[in-house]
Amino acid sequence: MKKFTYHTPAGIGEALELLAVYKEDSALVAGGTDVVIELNERKKTPAHVIDISRIDELRYIRQDTHIRIGALNTFAALEKDQWIRAMLPALHETVVHVGSPQIRNLGTIGGNVVNASVAGDSPTTLLAYGGELVLRSTKGERVMTIDEFNEGPGRCQIRPDELLTEVRIPMLNRNEGVGYFKIGKRKSLAIVVLAVSIYIKRSLDNRIEDCRVVLGAVGKHPMRVPEVEAALRDKPVARNVFRESLPLFTAVVQKTIATRPSVVYKREGVRGAAMGCFEQILSDFELA
Structure with a gap:
C-alpha cells in the first residue's frame, strides 16, 4: 500500500472542499469493503484518502414525492428497517442477499453504486425501481438515473470532485410492483452470478x-431489456403470460x-430468476 494522507471530514461541506482540492489524487x-482491497493491492494509489464514514448526515431514510436514502446507509441498516x-420489498430482498453479515454491516448503498461492479447488487434493483442519484460538489448538484450513471465495469459518471449523497426512488402505488431474484455460487458470501429485477x-x-x-x-453493467419489455406491454398481468415470456430472457442472454x-x-438460470421476480410481483398485487 502506497503512503497517503488520511482525512476524516465531519460533514458534507468539508468532504466536498477536500474533493475540490485533491480531485483525482484522492480516494473516498x-x-x-472495496476500496481498502484496491489500496492494499495498489490498484488505487491516491495521495489522499478521504474517509466519509463519520458523516452521519448521510444516514437517513425520508419520504416525500420519493423515498430518499442517504448514501451512507449500510446494507445491514436497510435490511433491518421495517x-x-x-x-x-424488492430492495429489501436485494440487501438481505448482499455478501456476508460482516459485509452488510460495513458496505453502504452509495459505495455499492459508485463501485460500478458488473456483479453489484443494488444497481440492478435501483434501475428497475426507476431510481435516481444525487451527486454534489462545491459547484452544485446533479441528478441522474442509474442508467445514465453506469458506463461499464468499474466506471461511472461521477466526477473526481463529486460525492454521491442520495439515492431517490419514486413512490409506488398499489398498482406497481417490483421483484428481485439473485443467483450466486454460494448461499453465503455470494457474488452475483446472475440477477433479474x-x-x-x-x-x-x-x-x-x-x-x-x-x-x-450479464452485460458490462445492469441493463434494461427493451425486447422483453415490449413483448410484455399490454398483456394481462397473469402467471401464464409471464411463463410464456421466459424464452425471451434466454434469447437475450444467449445474444x-x-x-x-x-x-x-x-x-x-435466467428463466427461474425471472419467474421468481414475477411471483413476487403477483404476490404484491394480491396483497394490495
Whole structure:
C-alpha cells in the first residue's frame, strides 16, 4: 500500500472542499469493503484518502414525492428497517442477499453504486425501481438515473470532485410492483452470478401498462431489456403470460454473452430468476 494522507471530514461541506482540492489524487472510503482491497493491492494509489464514514448526515431514510436514502446507509441498516421492508420489498430482498453479515454491516448503498461492479447488487434493483442519484460538489448538484450513471465495469459518471449523497426512488402505488431474484455460487458470501429485477405497472383492467426488465451480471453493467419489455406491454398481468415470456430472457442472454462459457448456465438460470421476480410481483398485487 502506497503512503497517503488520511482525512476524516465531519460533514458534507468539508468532504466536498477536500474533493475540490485533491480531485483525482484522492480516494473516498465509506465502508471500505472495496476500496481498502484496491489500496492494499495498489490498484488505487491516491495521495489522499478521504474517509466519509463519520458523516452521519448521510444516514437517513425520508419520504416525500420519493423515498430518499442517504448514501451512507449500510446494507445491514436497510435490511433491518421495517419501512424499507414494507415500502420497497424488492430492495429489501436485494440487501438481505448482499455478501456476508460482516459485509452488510460495513458496505453502504452509495459505495455499492459508485463501485460500478458488473456483479453489484443494488444497481440492478435501483434501475428497475426507476431510481435516481444525487451527486454534489462545491459547484452544485446533479441528478441522474442509474442508467445514465453506469458506463461499464468499474466506471461511472461521477466526477473526481463529486460525492454521491442520495439515492431517490419514486413512490409506488398499489398498482406497481417490483421483484428481485439473485443467483450466486454460494448461499453465503455470494457474488452475483446472475440477477433479474422487474418492475410492472398494471392498468385498471389488469393489463401491463408499463414495465422495466433489468438483467445484472450479464452485460458490462445492469441493463434494461427493451425486447422483453415490449413483448410484455399490454398483456394481462397473469402467471401464464409471464411463463410464456421466459424464452425471451434466454434469447437475450444467449445474444449478449454468446461467446462466454457462463452462457450455458445463465441462459437457463435466467428463466427461474425471472419467474421468481414475477411471483413476487403477483404476490404484491394480491396483497394490495
